[in-house]
Amino acid sequence: MVTREDVENIALLSKLFVPEEELDGLTKSMQEIIDFADAIAAAPASDGGFDNINNLSNVFREDEVVPSYPSEEILKNAPEQAEDHFLVRNRE
Amino acid sequence: MGTISKIHEMLTSKQVSCKELTESYLRGIESDNTALNAYVCVTGDEALKTAEAVDKKIAAGESIGLLEGVPMALKDNMSTKGVLTTCCSKILTGYKPIYDAAVWELLKAQNAVMLGKTNMDEFAMGSSCETSYFGGAANPVDIDHVAGGSSGGSASAVGGNLAAYTLGSDTGGSIRQPASFCGVVGLKPTYGAVSRYGLIAYGSSLDQIGPITKSVEDAALVFDAIAKPDKRDSTSLGAKEDTYSKLDNDIKGLKIGIAREYIDGVRDDVKEAVLAAAKVYESLGAEIVYFDLPVLKFALPVYYIIACAEASSNLGRYDGIRYGYKTAHYNGTHDMICRTRSEGFGEEVKRRILLGTYVLSAGYYDAYYKKATDLRGTIIRAFNNAFENCDVILAPTVPMTAFEKGHAVSDPIETYLTDICTVPVNIAGLPGVSVPCGFNAKGMPIGMQLIGKSFGEATILNAAYKYQQAAPEKFKDTKWGVKL
Numbered sequence: 001m002v003t004r005e006d007v008e009n010i011a012l013l014s015k016l017f018v019p020e021e022e023l024d025g026l027t028k029s030m031q032e033i034i035d036f037a038d039a040i041a042a043a044p045a046s047d048g049g050f051d052n053i054n055n056l057s058n059v060f061r062e063d064e065v066v067p068s069y070p071s072e073e074i075l076k077n078a079p080e081q082a083e084d085h086f087l088v089r090n091r092e
Numbered sequence: 093m094g095t096i097s098k099i100h101e102m103l104t105s106k107q108v109s110c111k112e113l114t115e116s117y118l119r120g121i122e123s124d125n126t127a128l129n130a131y132v133c134v135t136g137d138e139a140l141k142t143a144e145a146v147d148k149k150i151a152a153g154e155s156i157g158l159l160e161g162v163p164m165a166l167k168d169n170m171s172t173k174g175v176l177t178t179c180c181s182k183i184l185t186g187y188k189p190i191y192d193a194a195v196w197e198l199l200k201a202q203n204a205v206m207l208g209k210t211n212m213d214e215f216a217m218g219s220s221c222e223t224s225y226f227g228g229a230a231n232p233v234d235i236d237h238v239a240g241g242s243s244g245g246s247a248s249a250v251g252g253n254l255a256a257y258t259l260g261s262d263t264g265g266s267i268r269q270p271a272s273f274c275g276v277v278g279l280k281p282t283y284g285a286v287s288r289y290g291l292i293a294y295g296s297s298l299d300q301i302g303p304i305t306k307s308v309e310d311a312a313l314v315f316d317a318i319a320k321p322d323k324r325d326s327t328s329l330g331a332k333e334d335t336y337s338k339l340d341n342d343i344k345g346l347k348i349g350i351a352r353e354y355i356d357g358v359r360d361d362v363k364e365a366v367l368a369a370a371k372v373y374e375s376l377g378a379e380i381v382y383f384d385l386p387v388l389k390f391a392l393p394v395y396y397i398i399a400c401a402e403a404s405s406n407l408g409r410y411d412g413i414r415y416g417y418k419t420a421h422y423n424g425t426h427d428m429i430c431r432t433r434s435e436g437f438g439e440e441v442k443r444r445i446l447l448g449t450y451v452l453s454a455g456y457y458d459a460y461y462k463k464a465t466d467l468r469g470t471i472i473r474a475f476n477n478a479f480e481n482c483d484v485i486l487a488p489t490v491p492m493t494a495f496e497k498g499h500a501v502s503d504p505i506e507t508y509l510t511d512i513c514t515v516p517v518n519i520a521g522l523p524g525v526s527v528p529c530g531f532n533a534k535g536m537p538i539g540m541q542l543i544g545k546s547f548g549e550a551t552i553l554n555a556a557y558k559y560q561q562a563a564p565e566k567f568k569d570t571k572w573g574v575k576l
Contacts, residue, residue, distance in 0.1 A: 007446070014404065014449045015411075015426075016442055017434040026446070033447055036505055037393045040463050043470070050469030053283045053297065053521035054546065056327065073190045077415035086413050091423045 002031040093569055094256050094576040096310045099162050102576065103150060110143040110150070110161040114205050117163040120573040121207065121254050128572060129229045130239070130248035132168055133176045134208040139163065142205045149203075159317055160203040165255040167246050168209040169216055170301070171290035172196055175206075179292050180224035181214045183436030184416045193290025194325065195259055195301050195318045202317065207255055211245025214438045215407065216266055216294045218242050219510045220500035223440045228497065231274055232570040233536055237494040240270030246304045247274040253573025257305045257314055261291055263298045264395050265490075265514025268526035271304050272489035272539025275528045275568060277556070278304045279311045280514075282547045283521030284329040286315075287322030293406040295399035298518040307567065308557040311525065312336040315549060332547040339557040344377030346555060349482030351385040354513055358491035365530030365538040366488050372562050373486070373555070381482050387474045388516055390467050395515035396508060397451050397464035403441075404448025410436065472520045479545050484555050488513050489526040489539035513541065523549045527556045528566045537568075 007027045011018045018026055071084055080087040102108050118136050125131050146161035166172060169179045171189035178184040192200065200206075213223040221244025222228035229244040231237040232252035239248040243260030247270035250258055260267040262280035271278025279302040286301045293299065303314035312335040319331035350370060355363055370380050412418035412432030419431035437445070451460035478485065490510055500507045517524040522543055529540040544552035560567060 002450075006450070010446050010449050010453065013453065014442075014445050015408075015430050015433055016437075016445065017430050026443075029443065030446060030450070032505060033396070033443075034450070036508070037397055037447075037451070037460060039393045040390050040397070040467055041459070043387075043390050043463070043467050046466035047470050047473065050465045050472070052327075053472075054327070054329065056284075059326075069190055074414075076190065077187055079412060079416075079418035088413055088425060088428070090425065092419075092421055092428070 002027055002034055093306050094253055094574055095307045096158060096162050096256055096305070096313055098576060099256055100158050103146070103161050104156065106150065110146040110205065111140060113161070114139050114143040114163055116574050117207055117254065124252060124254060124572045127230060127235050128232060128248050128252045128254065129227055130210055130245040130252060130254055131165065131208045132178070132180060132211050132226045132245065135175055135206055139205045139207050142203055146203050146205070157202050158313055159199065161205055162256045163205045163207050164199070165207050165210050165246065165249050165258045166196060167212050167243050167258065167260050169212060169261055169292040170196060170259060171292070172206070172209065176209065177292070178225070179215045180212050180226055181437065181441065182225050182417055183410045183433070187415050189290070191290060194287035194322045196290065198318055198320060210243070210249050210258055213242035213244065213440070215292070215403070215441050216242040216261060216263055217403070217440050217444050218500070219265070219269060219507050220495070221245065221270070222497070222500055223438055225438065231494045232572050233275055233494070237496055237536060238273065238500065240273035240494060242266040243304065244270045247271050247276055247278065250274070250276045250304050250306060251570055253570065253575065257303055257310055259301055259318070260304050261299055261301050262518065263295045263399060264518050265511045267302050267304060268489050268514050268524055268539070268541060269510065271526045273494035273537065275537030276304055276306055277308055277311045277525065277527055278302065279315055279525045279549070279553070280517060280523065281315060281319060281549060282523045284327050285319045285331050285523070285547065285549065287320065287325040287328040289322055289324040295402040296406060297402060298399055308527065308553055308560045309336070309339060312339055312553045315553070331549060333550050335550040335553045338550045338554050341554045343373070343555055343558050346378040346484065347381055347482040348373050348378050348555070349381050349383055349478060349485045351383055351388065351478065351485060351487065353385050353388040354487035358488045358513070361532040362488045362491060362493070362538050366486065366540045369529045369540050369559060370486060372559060376558055376562060383478055383481060385474055385478060387467070387471050391471060391516040391519055392508065392512050394464045394467045394471065395511070395519055396447070397460050398468065398519070400444045400448035401452050401461050402448070404445045404452065407441070407445055468519050471516060475520045475522060484552055485543040487541045487543060489541040490514070493532045493536040493538055517543055522546060523552055525552050525556050527559060529563070530566055
């Protein structure tokens, strides 16, 4: 059972605001999707689990410094920047 | 039809210069994109610059590669240096990547002429292209119908002759479903065959990039060009073998499996078209074997749980600090991030982030996420067993044909159900190609899907090519765009 409180809590974890007037509709829609997902409860118990698609195993490499992108390039997309850094004002 | 090989022949025989060809595509986009909405960004100047370079090579008597000078487009979730890449979301407004996606590096190095970026469901989340911030792409067969999704713009552009080929991405059917709806060919490669470096992530364990083309040969050509190993994607392996050279192999004795669960429950016209294709295969000497794959009934919830869980993590990076949209008024950093995300993401994206966060949260993780990943293993093993008795699986691509605009938006669950035939392939990481195999009473295309073993692209493309040769009438051109 998905409650309004669940949706509010999940929204907070997701860093999303849900306006009060949308909360009931979203709770209902989430409940419908969760009911749909509940179909897997009827599935047989695990027959071996899952690791990764192509049975890849981890490969280690030397931790070497390689050239990366210049910071002025990276900062080009920032909504605000100052002195070669991303700028985050406390309020606007 | 403006296939890659035809364009190559026209360029090398100097029937047309690359510049003239590119200009005709750009004119086509100018006149028809209002109706099709396939492109969200057109890069005419860059395209013409590349075209001129190709013309210089041809004039100097140098040989050119098959993809060289061929006008194409990329889905808007593939990074293109200095060119807007928005995933058709408000939250990536104005974002211009500072590097190219691996697939674009490979094609650019072959002088591919990029005409622009194509429309898609926001962050590839949707089955109709209608969750795009720029409005949905129209189906070139009938513009009152959707192009499908999420790579709707890529399929619409190819079907509408506004690009010779495009690249799409497929997380749960996003290449194959729009290809089926628009009557074109769409290949979702094996997970790991094509590098995902520079593909803006949705569900990282499911996402793959692949071609949308007018013919099976074109799909093979483009696949061979982009399926290369890449150190920057730790899951990338490249292709096992070349596919283009094996297209014309004899398919006598090829065992084609049909899972009853794939056929039951799809609409009658779709079922008839797919079974008629099976008859064509029998006439070509292939053997049809029926089998059961009962675990398929869990594929859709498994897919939505895994995809949304991964999306909720992948989309955590949009915070209004480093790129894209940022809210105008706020009080404190938490408030700024929440407002930015709430204003920047569309309804379907928010719904999937919430669902993903829910299935990963304490108390629900075991029942949903863990159970879904366990079932993923079960589905993979069921496919492996099936492939002990057949070489290729034949299935419908979508249980229905393209729906009318506005239909998908009304009911999320009903929309999710359209993915029922495509998602198992992503869950198991297998290759699948959608090929046109008929039309419904209203003339809307029907697609069939050939599913192969892991890294078995050559086998499914070979089977698809043989069908295309036997039933060329299923590959119909539309009235839009460039006529060659």
